[in-house]
Amino acid sequence: MNIQKFVRDYCPDRLHEYLIGVYNSKQYAKRHSGQYESKRRYFEKWDRVRDVNLIQAEQQRRLTEFMNYVATHSEFYSRYVEFKTNWDVASLRALPIVTKNDLVTSADQIATVPPEEAIASYTGGTTGASLKVLYTVADSQERFAVLDNFRSQYGYCLGKRTAWFSGKELLSRRDVRRKKFYKDDRANGIRFFSTFHFNQETAAAYWEALTRFKPEFFVGFPFSVYEICRFAESKGWSENLADTVFFPTAETVTQEHRRCIGKVLGCRIVDQYASSEGAPFILQCESGRLHIHPLTGIFEVVDADLNPVQSGQILVTAFATKGTPLVRYKIGDAIALSQDGQCECGSVFPLVDHIEGRVGDYLLSKENGRISGANLGNSTKSVNGILCFQGVQETADRVKINVVADHSFTEPHKQRFEAALRERLGKSMEIEIRVVDQIAKGKSGKFKFIINHLISGQSPSSAEGVRKEAG
Numbered sequence: 427m428n429i430q431k432f433v434r435d436y437c438p439d440r441l442h443e444y445l446i447g448v449y450n451s452k453q454y455a456k457r458h459s460g461q462y463e464s465k466r467r468y469f470e471k472w473d474r475v476r477d478v479n480l481i482q483a484e485q486q487r488r489l490t491e492f493m494n495y496v497a498t499h500s501e502f503y504s505r506y507v508e509f510k511t512n513w514d515v516a517s518l519r520a521l522p523i524v525t526k527n528d529l530v531t532s533a534d535q536i537a538t539v540p541p542e543e544a545i546a547s548y549t550g551g552t553t554g555a556s557l558k559v560l561y562t563v564a565d566s567q568e569r570f571a572v573l574d575n576f577r578s579q580y581g582y583c584l585g586k587r588t589a590w591f592s593g594k595e596l597l598s599r600r601d602v603r604r605k606k607f608y609k610d611d612r613a614n615g616i617r618f619f620s621t622f623h624f625n626q627e628t629a630a631a632y633w634e635a636l637t638r639f640k641p642e643f644f645v646g647f648p649f650s651v652y653e654i655c656r657f658a659e660s661k662g663w664s665e666n667l668a669d670t671v672f673f674p675t676a677e678t679v680t681q682e683h684r685r686c687i688g689k690v691l692g693c694r695i696v697d698q699y700a701s702s703e704g705a706p707f708i709l710q711c712e713s714g715r716l717h718i719h720p721l722t723g724i725f726e727v728v729d730a731d732l733n734p735v736q737s738g739q740i741l742v743t744a745f746a747t748k749g750t751p752l753v754r755y756k757i758g759d760a761i762a763l764s765q766d767g768q769c770e771c772g773s774v775f776p777l778v779d780h781i782e783g784r785v786g787d788y789l790l791s792k793e794n795g796r797i798s799g800a801n802l803g804n805s806t807k808s809v810n811g812i813l814c815f816q817g818v819q820e821t822a823d824r825v826k827i828n829v830v831a832d833h834s835f836t837e838p839h840k841q842r843f844e845a846a847l848r849e850r851l852g853k854s855m856e857i858e859i860r861v862v863d864q865i866a867k868g869k870s871g872k873f874k875f876i877i878n879h880l881i882s883g884q885s886p887s888s889a890e891g892v893r894k895e896a897g
């Protein structure tokens with residue numbers, strides 16, 4: 427048994443919480459030493475630059491520095507990346523792409539540092555194989571400088587009262603018995619909620635713990651906050667958190683999330699795109715638009731034949747990934763670039779219309795093609811009683827819909843829901859609506875709204891809806 431598990435299961439609650447605080451303070455100090463301060467000032471300065479040519483020249487300078495580091499330090503890349511005095515996007519496009527599979531099978535040859543000198547980050551790929559990337563200490567400090575600089579524009583810093591929802595397994599069985607679904611880090615003002623234990627029986631305890639805490643900020647999985655709000659909405663409860671800002675991570679924020687969280691808590695949602703593999707950043711500005719941060723890396727938007735397009739999947743080259751360098755990495759997310767000119771906020775960083783999230787997150791209809799999560803989510807409009815649901819595509823012509831619902835999900839509402847699903851999935855699709863007690867999260871604690879078995883390897887059945895055993 428590792429130390430963390432031992433502390434979680436056997437330490438008194440107060441001591442466990444104290445240790446979480448000590449651990450966080452230590453992590454914080456590590457992330458904020460070394461290059462952190464100078465990087466913070468660097469990103470602050472470039473946020474104010476309005477000259478596109480200057481920004482492009484700086485991006486090219488950083489790209490050249492990064493690519494030459496890669497060419498000379500990574501065994502994998504040194505096979506085809508050469509040292510050049512000037513790298514640009516055109517010369518980048520001539521290189522092969524890197525897949526998740528490469529990252530798994532050639533991890534050691536890609537990495538430029540030994541694991542003991544690096545900070546490891548794990549991410550569950552769509553294949554279910556756990557992906558491990560290494561950050562150098564400087565990579566990590568740079569990434570925190572970008573994030574802190576971004577969040578500070580909304581008043582956030584460590585020490586502010588923050589409700590945190592991430593995939594950490596925090597709770598002991600005793601906590602669960604006592605219906606305490608969070609841990610407090612009092613030293614840093616953070617309440618860490620478990621994202622694994624929410625269901626209809628625990629929902630009220632979550633709601634109470636959240637509203638009593640009155641956070642100034644939320645950080646974490648949007649679905650976890652949404653499911654609490656959805657429950658509160660079904661009870662007609664609300665709380666005025668209009669001054670609170672929510673920074674979602676890891677999952678795509680849907681229109682339905684925004685509607686429900688907005689209605690129940692009134693807080694402001696400020697979105698960002700980042701990834702545990704270390705992709706460059708896309709950050710929401712004060713005017714509510716999404717901007718690519720061009721000094722954190724290069725986004726190429728491409729079609730299936732890798733030709734540049736306005737909307738499609740992305741290949742990322744990320745400057746703060748010197749530990750496990752990402753060069754034209756096919757990360758599995760898609761974005762739509764914006765045609766609009768300059769943003770109202772004044773920034774000249776490129777605009778993105780929307781982030782489509784994981785490319786695999788769609789159902790496939792013979793009649794209607796791809797049904798995205800956002801589209802599927804709209805099926806609950808004017809349907810009562812659905813607390814959350816999940817679409818699981820089992821074969822080309824069969825989709826199972828797992829639904830967690832309350833008593834107001836009556837037969838007429840079920841029919842209305844089915845009609846809305848039918849409209850999207852097409853006449854020939856066999857649709858089974860299955861009411862379940864809860865829908866388990868994936869291993870990372872994230873909710874999987876869509877599971878598509880047609881897409882190779884995507885079969886984490888543990889993340890599907892479960893019915894409790896009778897008796």
Ligand SMILES: [Zn+2]
Nearest residue numbers: 711715769771
């Ligand atoms: Zn803007």
